[in-house]
Amino acid sequence: QKEVEQNSGPLSVPEGAIASLNCTYSDRGSQSFFWYRQYSGKSPELIMSIYSNGDKEDGRFTAQLNKASQYVSLLIRDSQPSDSATYLCAVTPSYNFNKFYFGSGTKLNVKP
Amino acid sequence: DAMVIQNPRYQVTQFGKPVTLSCSQTLNHNVMYWYQQKSSQAPKLLFHYYDKDFNNEADTPDNFQSRRPNTSFCFLDIRSPGLGDAAMYLCATSRDREDGYTFGSGTRLTVV
Numbered sequence: 001q002k003e004v005e006q007n008s009g010p011l012s013v014p015e016g017a018i019a020s021l022n023c024t025y026s027d028r029g030s031q032s033f034f035w036y037r038q039y040s041g042k043s044p045e046l047i048m049s050i051y052s053n054g055d056k057e058d059g060r061f062t063a064q065l066n067k068a069s070q071y072v073s074l075l076i077r078d079s080q081p082s083d084s085a086t087y088l089c090a091v092t093p094s095y096n097f098n099k100f101y102f103g104s105g106t107k108l109n110v111k112p
Numbered sequence: 113d114a115m116v117i118q119n120p121r122y123q124v125t126q127f128g129k130p131v132t133l134s135c136s137q138t139l140n141h142n143v144m145y146w147y148q149q150k151s152s153q154a155p156k157l158l159f160h161y162y163d164k165d166f167n168n169e170a171d172t173p174d175n176f177q178s179r180r181p182n183t184s185f186c187f188l189d190i191r192s193p194g195l196g197d198a199a200m201y202l203c204a205t206s207r208d209r210e211d212g213y214t215f216g217s218g219t220r221l222t223v224v
Contacts, residue, residue: 004154034212043202043215044155088154090212098143098162098206100213104154 003027004091006103014111019076021087021106026070029094033065035074036088038105044088048074079110115139118203118216125193125223133188133219135203144186145213146178147202155202161186193223 005024013019021035032051036044050056050063050072062075072091076083086105093101116137125131135144142163147155159168161180175197177189190197200220204213 008152036213041220043200043218044213045215046212049212096167099145099157099160099167101157102147102154104152 003093003101004089004103006087006089006106008104009107010109011106012109012111013079015079015081017079017110019079019083019108019110021074021076021089021108023072023074023089023091023103024070025072025089025091027091027094028067028070030070030091031094031097032092032100033063033072034090034100035061035063035072036090036102037083038086038088040086047087076108079108081110081112084108084110116203116205116214116216118201118219120219121217123219123221125190125221127195127223128192131190131193131221133190133201133203133221135186135188135216136184137205137214137216138184139205139207139214140183141205141207141214142183143206144180145202145204145206146176146186146188147204149200149202149218150198158188190221193221195223197221198223 035048038044048063050065056063060077064073088105089103090100145160146158149155179187200218203216
């Protein structure tokens with residue numbers, strides 16, 4: 001069983017729409033959750049971190065965490081073509097908080 | 113600017129010829145990581161250093177070794193590269209789990 005699972009996509013949304021990206025994880029004791037954006041051929045860059053149940057907003061991005069359901073999501077409001085990238089979910093395992101496991105990512109296409 | 117620097121950006125090596133990838137950081141982060149990422153796959157953790165303590169992933173092949181001579185530098189040694197080792201190698205650092213990772217720009221390794 002993979003520790004972190006994401007739908008590979010691609011997810012296509014029109015410019016200006018809300019993009020919703022989802023991630024599930026298997027370790028119920030995980031405490032820290034991150035979303036990274038990765039453009040083709042580039043390294044991942046951190047977008048959001050979330051540690052508590054509920055929503056966390058930063059500009060056009062909202063991360064949502066539900067530990068009971070082992071589910072974390074990322075909403076991108078007013079999607080722009082520049083948001084087209086692969087979005088990686090990362091989770092810390094309960095047995096070692098100093099490392100993260102990544103999902104394989106969801107490819108997002110924002111159409112002008 | 114404080115950052116994580118990987119050299120070289122592109123590395124071509126011959127099948128079976130040892131190769132070393134380097135990573136340096138000016139962030140003074142105590143944790144450094146090496147990830148391997150193949151096309152359209154999740155970054156896969158190879159090992160990490162918490163200060164001088166080396167932590168190997170159970171499924172990291174013996175062909176991969178690492179050195180961290182001081183806080184700023186970390187090296188990835190591939191003793192006998194095979195065609196299957198062609199990938200992007202990502203170095204990352206963190207201060208603690210609250211911060212998420214800072215990634216270098218990666219080294220794309222080609223094995224011929």
